């Protein structure tokens with residue numbers, strides 16, 4: 001079968017590998033669609049220290065079950081499913097606390113272990129999520145980045161009526177903004193790329209700030225009538241954006257850090273004390289797949305706006321190279337196996 005294969009950094013191709021065989025406790029899934037994620041691009045470039053090579057990439061996946069045994073969701077062969085791609089150990093402190101998304105031995109598909117940009121994959125049966133017939137294959141993989149965004153939203157305890165300033169108008173930031181709107185909150189998207197913000201406005205995000213031309217503190221002061229943002233989500237991983245979270249957050253506000261910076265950030269911890277802030281991490285997702293799929297199915301979050309292009313699995317290596325050279329060209333590309 002075909003697999004999108006990273007031999008080493010900057011060396012990607014379609015490789016023929018053996019089709020996996022069914023094993024008890026697992027499901028054999030015929031993969032139908034796969035999203036290309038920023039982390040796949042990081043793996044391609046060799047900038048993600050957690051990735052080892054060679055590696056089959058891909059963790060935003062949907063497909064049809066071929067073989068499965070007993071499982072908690074009562075999924076049967078022939079059912080449509082989405083893959084929950086974060087493999088956790090079940091023994092560490094995080095897992096014992098029920099926070100398996102931050103497992104100390106976390107293995108994410110396509111990062112720590114082979115991913116699912118293949119025609120067939122074997123995956124733990126309890127980590128499949130039923131997918132309704134009303135969600136087309138090309139949209140189903142978008143549920144995964146939506147879970148990341150919603151996890152950030154939940155970590156921050158965002159409430160209706162509150163402002164959520166979001167740094168980064170890529171797929172995660174934009175989906176968080178759409179999720180915030182679905183829950184009655186007011187997102188403020190901040191990004192250096194004007195076209196991305198113009199596009200977000202078309203999707204219904206009313207408040208945007210284009211930095212550095214516009215002053216985020218000044219604009220958010222006006223947008224919030226002087227309170228500043230009760231919640232700030234960092235979804236860019238840029239050090240300057242992480243630092244700015246502390247300036248645009250309100251007193252007694254919450255900051256959730258979802259982006260992965262390459263370098264440490266110097267922080268004004270006096271502001272954490274002075275404003276009595278809650279500073280939170282947001283990693284992967286836990287229990288948000290059902291929610292993401294129902295937000296998509298009901299149309300409360302229209303993920304079509306985040307899908308830029310649909311391609312075939314054979315075109316993935318070229319698309320990964322293109323995204324690596326021109327990261328701002330597309331929001332999300334999804335590939336279909338047939």
Ligand SMILES: [Zn+2]
Pocket residue numbers: 037038039059060144145
């Ligand atoms: Zn992803």
Ligand SMILES: [Zn+2]
Pocket residue numbers: 088089090091092093094095100102103104105106
């Ligand atoms: Zn664990």
